[in-house]
Amino acid sequence: MxxxxxxxxxxxxxxxxxxxxxxxxxxxxxxxxxxxxxxxxxxxxxxxxxxxxxxxxxxxxxxxxxxxxxxxxxxxxxxxxxxxxxxxxxxxxxxxTLASLESKFNREFSFKDIESGNTGATAGAGNDPYGTGAANAGGAWSQGRDYLDF
Amino acid sequence: MQSHDELEPTVRIREVKRDRVNFVLENVDLAFANSFRRVMMADIPTVAIDMVEIEINTTVLPDEFIAHRLGMIPLVSSNCEEAIRYTRDCTCLAGCPFCSVRLNLNVSCHDSHTLDITSEHLELIPPNDRGQWDGEQEENTDGDELTKRPANFGQPVGKNEPGAPPVLICKIRKGQELKVKCYAKKGIAKEHAKWSPCSAVAFEYDPYNKLRHTTYWFETDKRAEWPVGDNGKEEEPPREDEAFDYMAKPNKFYVEVETDGSLGPQEVVMRGLAELQAKLANLILGLKPQPEVDHAEQHANGVSHEGGWANPAGGAGAGAGWGGGGGGGGASTWGGNEASSSPTGWQSTSPSGGASSYGGATVASGGWGSPAAQASGWSL
Structure with a gap:
């Protein structure tokens, strides 16, 4: 071997x-x-x-x-x-380029979060089926970058 | 490619589901889009079972068969960057709660029916209060990784979730038993595909094949045998008499990232971008000569000081590297007028640091990082 x-x-x-x-x-x-x-x-x-x-x-x-x-x-x-x-x-x-793409992805994802949140609780939960970690991580991103984009 | 320079890249997400995201990437280079795809598939760390201790296996499957199947089970790996270390970076010998996740599997069949052993039977063993596993040799490590883990970190994906069929590992009959200890480790898919967070990445551009990057094989009718997919609706179909534009470059990419559940689609995309940036940042760091940390700071002061400093040894051998980054301002720690003083105020960690001294204006002053500076032996 x-x-x-x-x-x-x-x-x-x-x-x-x-x-x-x-x-x-x-x-x-x-x-x-x-x-x-x-x-x-x-x-x-x-x-x-x-x-x-x-x-x-x-x-x-x-x-x-x-x-x-x-x-x-x-x-x-x-x-x-x-x-x-x-x-x-x-x-x-x-x-x-990657950084600008990153902020654009963040914005797009946050829009999608809002959309699915409105359509119903199940869809909202479905976006984060893997527990709190993904939600925390996602939250950190959207808080860290989002408002800067607007 | 030049044409992309003026245009900012754009992205439009068409669909997000719990395990997939579909987006359109525009105004980027083919190479860039492809690197992004590659990095999402192969460079994002997750956890997967990597070491299996088989205590009892009286099933019909041999040990290695079961070990391999266990490795392929996707485990929840959110926040993998912070929540777990690579075992090779850990201070422990072969695995500890900071660099691995322990799962037990202990199933035996006492009925006269066939019993399915699935990923539902995998039981996560949390470390105790001291951050150690009970009944194992205690490793002398400390870190904050454990606090950064989500509650279900390392759990098989979809465990205890209604509607998520578990992964079948083995079927056993009456009297058979399987008892194993599994250690899940962090890794990337370049080492083994089990660590890939993606089950599939669809990547398409130029649905009408205007660029002729492909040729279609066909029996009788090319159009009928190669129907244009849904992405064709996003683009103008070519006119019959349209001449071939051989200078055209692809700039619209249709991507669908499907994950295996170990990471959410958003985390995969964002980690992918971050990973690419990290690769590039490491390259920049590598381009700066060795003691970059010390010198980048020092160098920020007074690039254009008269006197400069001579490098008696010359050539690359002196090796005292200077980070290229400009900046400047602030009080200089080394001035040109103390020509013969000892090199205080800045330290070189390079092996031959002693070779550098303040000297007269023998070397081209200023112009750090310019070709002139390079000619005088500073490897920039």
């Missing part, structure tokens, strides 16, 4: 660096960044975001081997910004 532990797919080992930057010696303003313990979920999203940015000349990612839990992303910029910096910008942009 020499199969590796499956949590090694997503947990960094002791002292393992999450990111390794290999600067390209032959192409100007280019770098290959190896991101460990991540997969297509992050790689493809980053690639797409990078390609939408005007400073980017090239962005591509690959998972070199399906059994090795890392991907590499290759970035070339037009020289106004380093590949590392633009990658960070891309991350920040994605985070803000």
């Amino acid at each position: 020499n199969a590796p532990n499956r949590f090694e797919l997503f947990v960094l080992e002791d002292g393992e660096k999450p990111i390794e930057i290999i600067e390209d010696t032959k192409i100007p303003n280019a770098a290959t960044i190896k991101i460990v313990k991540q997969d297509h979920t992050l790689g493809n999203m980053l690639r797409a975001q990078l390609l939408s940015m005007p400073q980017i000349l090239f962005a591509g990612y690959k998972v070199p081997h399906p059994l090795e839990p890392y991907f590499v992303i290759k970035i070339q910029t037009d020289g106004t910004i380093t590949p590392q910096a633009i990658l960070e910008q891309a991350c920040n942009k994605l985070i803000s």
Whole structure:
């Protein structure tokens, strides 16, 4: 039984660096960044975001081997910004997109809560069949964000 | 993709039920929507039975068969982020009330009828007042996880609920018995699919196949054999003579998330978004060189101080990293005029911290995080 532990797919080992930057010696303003313990979920999203940015000349990612839990992303910029910096910008942009989506989901869910609350007690209870925890968690979200959206 | 930049993403929930949510996501990238789908399916932690101690098994099924079936039973996992730890992060050896949930199953048949052992028979064993399980070795751990658990945390989904048929584990006849101790642990579906909170995620875009991302196989009539689904009502059907727009990008996504009950649909969606943000945040953190915590603060002061600081070692070897984040203002703890003073006021946790010293203006001043700074050996 020499199969590796499956949590090694997503947990960094002791002292393992999450990111390794290999600067390209032959192409100007280019770098290959190896991101460990991540997969297509992050790689493809980053690639797409990078390609939408005007400073980017090239962005591509690959998972070199399906059994090795890392991907590499290759970035070339037009020289106004380093590949590392633009990658960070891309991350920040994605985070803000996700945050705005989060508040929109919260608002939509709170509307749906109100709707089902009006239609009857059974429907209201049906929305939270899994006990107080889900209700608490849901409550915290709606309290934390909702009024800001309006 | 560029076109999405100006448009804010929008979401419209079409339907919420106790176990599912159906929504339309607009003005996002295909890659973004797909990552969201992937993260909901594979990266949200739940609890599931992971370790089974079989004490008596005189049923017709072998031990591993039953253990596997127990693992697949969905357990209520609301607020999993705070209510339970991963066993690998816990101080205990193999499992304690802070990183696992204990369930017992003890059924024997004394009638001449077949008895169904179901998830209804699984009995949650709560920890005692000291946060320990009775009759087990006490682990020296403390935490507030237990207080954050909802009352039914770890209970099989739908237990004691009318109208929710339980999960069948085994059938036994007279004289047979099953007695097991189960330990449910926190995990994610990348490790084993039993930890996925989703039983299905439907994901569709471009119902008329205008983008030609797929080709339909057909016998005689493509239209008749591939009827357009309900999502087709949301979009304009293409005209017969419409030319193929090869630059078009999908931007409307129809998603239905169906959960197995371990988490509610709202929690799955919100946790999914949070999980994606956490992944990105970790990446940003990883991009900043190592002692990011100390330096991000220090660095906020006086980026443009004259003098700067020279890095005699040069190259990446010095390793003293500086967080890129700007900010600024506030009193600087290190000024340019005390050129020869010892490096007080800021500490480097990097292994070669000693190599850094205040020096004259030998290095390009200012411009942290710019390509110039990088050339002088600060890995940014």
